[in-house]
Amino acid sequence: MxxxxxxxxxxxxxxxxxxxxxxxxNTLSARLNPVLQKDHGVTESQFGVLEAxxxxxxxxxxxLCEKLLVSGSNLTTVIDNLERSGLVHRGENPxxxxxxxxxxxxRGEALIARAFPPHAARVTGLLGAxxxxxxxxxxxxxxxxxxxxxx
Amino acid sequence: MxxxxxxxxxxxxxxxxxxxxxxxxNTLSARLNPVLQKDHGVTESQFGVLEAxxxxxxxxxxxLCEKLLVSGSNLTTVIDNLERSGLVHRGENPxxxxxxxxxxxxRGEALIARAFPPHAARVTGLLGAxxxxxxxxxxxxxxxxxxxxxx
DNA sequence: TCCATTATGTTCGATATCGAACAATTAGAT
DNA sequence: ATCTAATTGTTCGATATCGAACATAATGGA
Numbered sequence: 001m002x003x004x005x006x007x008x009x010x011x012x013x014x015x016x017x018x019x020x021x022x023x024x025x026n027t028l029s030a031r032l033n034p035v036l037q038k039d040h041g042v043t044e045s046q047f048g049v050l051e052a053x054x055x056x057x058x059x060x061x062x063x064l065c066e067k068l069l070v071s072g073s074n075l076t077t078v079i080d081n082l083e084r085s086g087l088v089h090r091g092e093n094p095x096x097x098x099x100x101x102x103x104x105x106x107r108g109e110a111l112i113a114r115a116f117p118p119h120a121a122r123v124t125g126l127l128g129a130x131x132x133x134x135x136x137x138x139x140x141x142x143x144x145x146x147x148x149x150x151x
Numbered sequence: 152m153x154x155x156x157x158x159x160x161x162x163x164x165x166x167x168x169x170x171x172x173x174x175x176x177n178t179l180s181a182r183l184n185p186v187l188q189k190d191h192g193v194t195e196s197q198f199g200v201l202e203a204x205x206x207x208x209x210x211x212x213x214x215l216c217e218k219l220l221v222s223g224s225n226l227t228t229v230i231d232n233l234e235r236s237g238l239v240h241r242g243e244n245p246x247x248x249x250x251x252x253x254x255x256x257x258r259g260e261a262l263i264a265r266a267f268p269p270h271a272a273r274v275t276g277l278l279g280a281x282x283x284x285x286x287x288x289x290x291x292x293x294x295x296x297x298x299x300x301x302x
Numbered sequence: 303t304c305c306a307t308t309a310t311g312t313t314c315g316a317t318a319t320c321g322a323a324c325a326a327t328t329a330g331a332t
Numbered sequence: 333a334t335c336t337a338a339t340t341g342t343t344c345g346a347t348a349t350c351g352a353a354c355a356t357a358a359t360g361g362a
Contacts, residue, residue: 011271014278017290018179024293025176026220027300028169033320045348062310069177074349076312081347098310098357120162127165129299134292139168141281141289142175148280149178184350196318213340225319227342232317249327249340 021142028126035122040115042087045070045078047119050087050112053104058091060099087111172293179277186273191266193238196221196229198270201238201263204255209242211250238262 006012033044042050045068052067053059061075068075079102082088087108090100104112127135157163184195193201196219203218204210212226219226230253233239238259241251255263278286 006271008275010279010283011275013283013286013290014275015271017278017281017286017293018274020290020293020297021172021179022176023220024297024300025173027297028172030220031300037320043347060310069174069181070348071350072311073313073351077348080312096310096358100311120157120166123169124159124162124165126300127168127296128161129296130168130292132161132164134295135164135168137288138292138296139164139171141285141292142168142171144285145278145280145289146171146175146178149175149182149277188350194317211340221318222320223341224321224343228318231342247328247340251341 028123031126032119032122036115036119039118040111041085042111042115043078045074046082046085046087047112047115049075049078049082049102050104050108051116053088053102054109054112054116058101058103060093060096060101062099064102082108179274182277183270183273187266187270190269191262192236193262193266196225197233197236197238198263198266200226200229200233200253201255201259202267204239204253205260205263205267209252209254211244211247211252213250215253233259 006015029044036042036044036047040047048068049064052064056067061072061079064079065072065075070078079088079090083090087105089103089105091103093099093101130138157166180195187193187195187198191198199219200215203215207218212223212230215230216223216226221229230239230241234241238256240254240256242254244250244252281289
């Protein structure tokens with residue numbers, strides 16, 4: 001048991017910031033995910049796939065991986081589950097016989113069209129704890145941090 | 152396929168901020184977790200438990216749940232795995248026969264004492280993309296957001 | 303044209319994560 | 333003191349997530 005982990009101010013600051021960052025995301029997700037599940041029967045990951053397809057149109061899994069920042073094997077699982085639920089299809093791709101085009105089914109499109117607006121409203125409500133300027137500042141800092149950490 | 156999801160500026164701003172927040176955390180975790188795994192053979196979750204026990208001493212699982220913001224059933228799994236690896240023990244608790252005290256084993260303590268400093272240094276390095284003032288601002292905004300969303 | 307390299311997905315095994323249902327124990331109210 | 337409430341952990345079933353190993357298909361160079 002070590003009470004003082006670090007005396008270095010830069011380290012203390014960085015660790016403290018990182019903890020707060022993770023907690024904020026955890027807390028927001030913990031508020032949003034149960035609603036997605038209960039109201040629409042989809043997980044956060046499934047919602048992310050549906051949303052990307054809705055906004056950007058059909059695309060192969062590799063493109064979805066880039067958009068959603070998840071591994072290929074993960075996406076295989078998530079899309080398997082969406083396909084089993086009848087919300088997306090893996091269609092043929094004339095350009096590349098490896099890469100099936102993932103596309104929304106009519107039911108999937110209906111679901112995301114119905115689920116997205118209230119979800120967006122909930123996000124807006126939660127972020128409403130910050131002023132517009134604070135949100136932009138937060139976004140800017142996160143972006144800077146994420147881009148710098150990318151490599 | 153819907154190109155314009157929302158015209159409302161408040162909603163656009165909130166969604167954009169939320170995406171950046173999640174991406175930043177994802178990116179940071181993606182940089183940190185493989186190192187924890189490769190250098191010390193523990194996952195991020197396991198590391199979190201070891202760190203909490205190291206900093207705060209032995210405690211029942213319910214306390215760990217609060218500290219780490221995870222569910223009880225999750226913690227049962229994580230601690231099962233740590234116990235199987237010989238890094239923690241579930242000890243008897245004279246005060247409450249339900250709540251076993253989770254404590255570090257000698258090997259667990261050695262591991263966290265060895266793993267923590269380089270991990271902290273890596274976090275500090277990644278957060279170094281922001282100035283000290285920016286980190287504090289980011290932490291403040293996340294804290295405000297997390298607290299407001301808590302309930 | 304042919305072969306090596308690269309890109310795309312899947313499978314497998316492991317861990318994480320949650321909620322619901324459950325058992326055991328404690329605490330509180332009457 | 334007793335009986336109900338709440339607390340603590342576990343189990344179960346489902347989903348998410350990763351990396352490694354693999355198969356298939358496309359690509360580019362010789």
